[in-house]
Every structure is written in structure tokens, then in C-alpha cells.
Amino acid sequence: MSGIDSKRSSINEAASAWLERAHSGNWTEQNQAELEAWLTESSAHRAAYWRLEDAWSHASRLSALRAPSPQPAARRRFLPILARTAAVIAVCSALGVIGTKYLLSPETRAYATGLGGHKTVTLPDGSRIELNTNTVLRVAANADKRTVWLDKGEAYFQIKHDAAHPLVVFAAGHRITDLGTKFLIRQDEDRIEIALMEGRARLDTDSASARARSTVLTPGDVAIATADTMSVTQRPAQKLANELGWRQGQLVFTETTLGDAASEFNRYNATKLMVSDPAIARMKINGTFPTSGAEMFARVAQHILQLQVVRRGDEVVISR
Amino acid sequence: MTEKAPETDFDGVESRRAEKVVTSSQAKAWFVREVLPLEAMLTRFLARNWRNKVDLEDFRQEIYAQVLDAAETKIPDRAKPFVFSVARNLLVDRFRKEHVVPIEAVAELDTLNVPADEPGPERTAVARDLLRRLQSGIERLPPRCREAVVLKRIEGLSRREIAERMGIAEQTVSDYIAYGMRILADVLYGESPELGSGA
Numbered sequence: 189m190s191g192i193d194s195k196r197s198s199i200n201e202a203a204s205a206w207l208e209r210a211h212s213g214n215w216t217e218q219n220q221a222e223l224e225a226w227l228t229e230s231s232a233h234r235a236a237y238w239r240l241e242d243a244w245s246h247a248s249r250l251s252a253l254r255a256p257s258p259q260p261a262a263r264r265r266f267l268p269i270l271a272r273t274a275a276v277i278a279v280c281s282a283l284g285v286i287g288t289k290y291l292l293s294p295e296t297r298a299y300a301t302g303l304g305g306h307k308t309v310t311l312p313d314g315s316r317i318e319l320n321t322n323t324v325l326r327v328a329a330n331a332d333k334r335t336v337w338l339d340k341g342e343a344y345f346q347i348k349h350d351a352a353h354p355l356v357v358f359a360a361g362h363r364i365t366d367l368g369t370k371f372l373i374r375q376d377e378d379r380i381e382i383a384l385m386e387g388r389a390r391l392d393t394d395s396a397s398a399r400a401r402s403t404v405l406t407p408g409d410v411a412i413a414t415a416d417t418m419s420v421t422q423r424p425a426q427k428l429a430n431e432l433g434w435r436q437g438q439l440v441f442t443e444t445t446l447g448d449a450a451s452e453f454n455r456y457n458a459t460k461l462m463v464s465d466p467a468i469a470r471m472k473i474n475g476t477f478p479t480s481g482a483e484m485f486a487r488v489a490q491h492i493l494q495l496q497v498v499r500r501g502d503e504v505v506i507s508r
Numbered sequence: 509m510t511e512k513a514p515e516t517d518f519d520g521v522e523s524r525r526a527e528k529v530v531t532s533s534q535a536k537a538w539f540v541r542e543v544l545p546l547e548a549m550l551t552r553f554l555a556r557n558w559r560n561k562v563d564l565e566d567f568r569q570e571i572y573a574q575v576l577d578a579a580e581t582k583i584p585d586r587a588k589p590f591v592f593s594v595a596r597n598l599l600v601d602r603f604r605k606e607h608v609v610p611i612e613a614v615a616e617l618d619t620l621n622v623p624a625d626e627p628g629p630e631r632t633a634v635a636r637d638l639l640r641r642l643q644s645g646i647e648r649l650p651p652r653c654r655e656a657v658v659l660k661r662i663e664g665l666s667r668r669e670i671a672e673r674m675g676i677a678e679q680t681v682s683d684y685i686a687y688g689m690r691i692l693a694d695v696l697y698g699e700s701p702e703l704g705s706g707a
Contacts, residue, residue, distance in 0.1 A: 199569055204686035212682070213666025231580070234532075235539065235572035242540045243693035247642055247661045295664045307533050 202226075203236035207244060210298065217339045220300055220324055228302075296328040301341070304456045304480055306437065311348075315355065318344040320374075320434050321456045321479070342374040344432060349387070362413060363392040367404070372432065382411045383428055393418060439477050446471045446489070446506070453482040461486060464507040468495060535580045542587035543575060547697035550595060557599050567602075568698075571595050638696070645695035649688055656681055657688035 206223055209215065227234050299319060301307050307319045311329045319325060323341025328334075331353075336345075338359040347355050349368030357364040359373050360380045369387035373380065382391060384405040391411055392402045403420060405411060408428065411420045430440035434456075441449050447469030450461035456479040463469040471493065477485050486504045490497040496507045550571070554564050574594050584590040646654055655674060659665045667685075671678040 198565070200565060200690060201686070204689045205682070207689055208667075208682050208686040211660065211685070213668065230573065231576040232569050232573035234536070235576050236569060238536050238539055239544060239572070239697065240689050240693045242544060243696045244661070244689050246638060246696060247657075247692050249639060249642065302532055305531055305533055 199232050199236045200240075203233065203240050206237060207240050211244075211295075213296075215296075215298060217324055220298055224300060224302060296326050298324065298326045300324045303458055306434070313348050313350065315348045316346045318346075318435055320344070338373055338375060340375055342372070342434075344370070344372045344435060346370050347387075360413075361393065365390040365392070371405070372428075379412060379414045382413075383423065383431060384409045385428060385432075433476070434479055437479050439479055439481075441473055441475050441477075443472050443474065445469060446473060446493075449473060449485065450506070453477075453479070453485060456480065457482045458502060459483065460503050462503050462505045464505055468506065468508060530580050530583055532580070534583065535576060538579055538583050538587075539572075539576060543572070543591055544697050546588060546591055550591065551698045553592070553595060554599070558602070563602075567595075567598060571598055574598075641696050642692065645692040648695065649691060652676075653684040653688055656684035657692075660685055660688075 206226065209219065210223065227237060299307060299309050301319045301321060301323050304321055305319070305323070306321070309317045309319070309325075309327060311317070311327065311334065313329070313334070315334070317325070317327070317336065320342040323343055324339040325341075325343055326337045326339065328336075334350075334353060334355040336355065336357045338357060345355075345357065345366070347366040347369050349366065355366045357366075357373060359382075360375055362380060362382075364371070364373065364382060367388040367390060369389045370385040371387075371389050372383040372385065374383075375381075382389075382405065384407055386407055389405050390402060391405055393413060403411065403418075405420065408422045408425060409420055410423045410428075411418060413419075427442070430442060433440040439449070439452050439456075441452075444452075447463050447466075450463050450469075454460050459482055461482055473493075475488070482504065486497045486506060489495045489506050496505075498505045498507070547568070550568065551564065554567050555561065558564065558567070571591065571594050575591055578584065578590070578594075646657065649657060652674070656670055659670045659673065660667075665673070667678050667681050670681045674681070
């Protein structure tokens, strides 16, 4: 059962096979990438998958069928574990009679954005997680536990604090435990950056290297960790706010080098900006652009900075 | 764009409308919110105008693909007239290819008067009947398949746990769940009772 047979006669069947697999309890980042590739292939694939996914998400409400109240949504909170177990047993023994209130074990759900994507996930407790471009994260949340894995990319967390059940984020071998918090985690190839906007969070590195450490971050703190180093610095509030510009679909540059600005755009767009000359790459710029505005940015470079801009396929090359 | 408040679906995933560019998640949110609730009406429309029921699923997929292609460039102002004009064009195209144009079909297509896209009765009907539909979808499943779906969606067991509990192969669990997913979607949106026995 090596997975999805792409030669299936019906797109609908293929889509249901993907969706089943995504919910099978055995879903990797690799699988997610394969699914996204399949979705990207055609709008028919997307339509079929989204349709099934939406219906399946509603199906969780089957648990409310036997609820005495006509407003199941308001009541689907948590029963004591014993009652839940009893309800589940009742379901299992009288198949077709659907009476449990909530899932017994936290179901892990994966969320992903493509290039230029932006998505907000709201947890049952009202906490919100915003995914920036090209990001994959998984969430397991129920009454007892809130766990998030940031597999790649960048996400902004606004967490409803619950001292008894702190939310824990795992990212690149680090553990971030919220202590009532708004924070940003950005994972690049060789480093991870955690910026704390409000509240407090504890950062533990699980790295096997001798100096595994635990740090409490306070507002304005930015922790930057690579495979074997970790540093915490303070960053001005305005600068932190700029780093969250993507939440409004914007990139805010202040004294940013052209090279860094180009890499920022490249995180969001299929068209890649290339700065050919190191001397140009060090030029500093200010400005605010839409994340999708790589070409607008190139035009600004052309007309204001008087640079050459040449388009070659999916690349826009900026040179002197 | 007219909407400012974020839209949240039942999974807590919301999409924000940006200035010009339609992101995939925006197109998806629109599709789920505006297009899927039209499916029952669309299915009836197609069934009235096309004799061969076997083709309906293909038609629906083709229509959704075209609708989505358009929405990913620009979200149509009103979903219903847009979806039905795509459906109409597809039928006309098929009639041409078959070289047989049933007169009554053309007459109906020409007079097709799609009402404005107010909060239509179909959308509220879907919301109100959600549980009833889901229940009838569950009841329509074969017993073993239903057992697997309940263990999966209500109890949240993994594929392997369901296989162990039911004493069947994991692949069989996958097939049951995937089948259940298709039936639930058909019952929830398509309201085509004959789909249950067919296939």
C-alpha cells in the first residue's frame, strides 16, 4: 500500500485516498509536500480535495447528534474522562449510535501554506496561530494538552495562557513553552529565530551538545539559534513590528540591504530576484511593499536606484 | 473587496482577502463557503438536462475546476450566476459534441433564470440540515464501513488502531474511510440519493 495510485479513474477517488491518508495518523512532511504537488497539478484536484475535506471536517459534528441540547456547538466542551470513555464505549458497542462528545485523544492536524500563502489557525481555546509563506505546522490540541510542531517556515503565535496546560512548540530541536504570550518563530535553513512580542516564554534547546540551556524570553527578546550556538538580543519594538508586516501582506524594509530584501521577496514568490553584484547587494533601502510585489520592487530598483533589471524566465536579475 | 472580517470555517482556518492577488487559501475559502452549498441545486440542474447519470460526477468536477480556475484569478462577485453560467456552457458544449441537442434542454437552458446571490435558501438549508444529512450519510454506509468511519471520525483512532480493533487489513480501513468520505460529501452537498447504491 505504497500510497496513491495516480492512474485512478476518478479524481474524486484519488482525492478521497489523499484525504484518508492525511488523516491516517501517519503523515509526514514528505507526504504533505506530495499532496501539495498533487493539488497544484490541477484545479480539478483542488476542487475535489477541498470538497471532501470540508465535508469530512463537518463530520466531526456527528458526535453532537445525540446531544440533548439543540445547540451542539456551544456545548461541545469537555466531559470528565470517565464520561467520555463511557460514551466512546457506548458508541463502539452500539455501532451506528453516535453519542460521544469529543475526541478521546488529540487528533493531530497538519496545516500548510504554499509560496505567498497566509493562513490563520484558531485552536479550540481561542489561541491563534498565523502561518506565513511556505510553512508547515502540525497541531495536537485537546483539553489536556496543546502541542505544535513547526516543521518549516514562519508562524506568529497569540496564545491564550493556561498555566495548567501551557502550549508547547517544537521547532528545529528547540522547545518553546508559552507563559502567556505573543511570539514569532521563523525557521530558515540553518537557523531559527524566536521573537517575543508580549508576555513570557521559555526556550529550551534539546540539542545534544553540552550546553543545552533554558532561557526565559521577555518582550523585545530575540533568540537566534543555529545548530550549535544560541544568542539572545534585544530588538526595538518598531523593528519587531516590521517583522510582522507579513500579517498584513507587507514587507517593511528599514535600512535593509538590497540582498536581504531580495531574499525576503523570494520567500513569497515563484519569480526569484537575483542581485548579481555584491556591491549592489549591500546598498541599503527603506520602504514598504506587498509581499507579492517583487516586480514592483525591481521597477523601483530600476528607476530610483538606476540599476539594470533583466527578466530571464523565472528570474529577475538586478545588476549595475 | 467588501469584506473586512475574517471568515472562519468549522476547522478554525480563516482566510483574509488581500488587495488584488487571490491566494489559494482565499479561493478555497470562497469555494467552500459559496460554491459547495450550491451543489444540490447544481446536481438537480444537471440531472434535468442530461440523461446519462453516469456523466454527472464528471460534469460536476469539470464545472468546479473551471470555477476554481476563474476564482484563483479573481473571485467572482456573485457565486451562483457564475457557477450556473459555467454549467450551462458545459452542457451546451456537450450537446454540440454529441450532435444531439434535445430541444427541451436548450429551451430550459435559455430561460435559465438564476436568482441573485442573496443568502440563498440552499445555504441556510445546508447549515440547518447538516446533522440530519450527516446522519443519513452515515446510515447509508455498509455496516463495516460505517464502523470504520465512526472509529475514525468520532473516536479519532488512527488507521492502524482501527485495523487492529476490527481485525482487518490497513488497506481495507483506508478503502472504507475513503469511501465514507465520498459518500458523506455527496450526501452533505450533492443530495443525490441514487449514489448510495451505484458505483
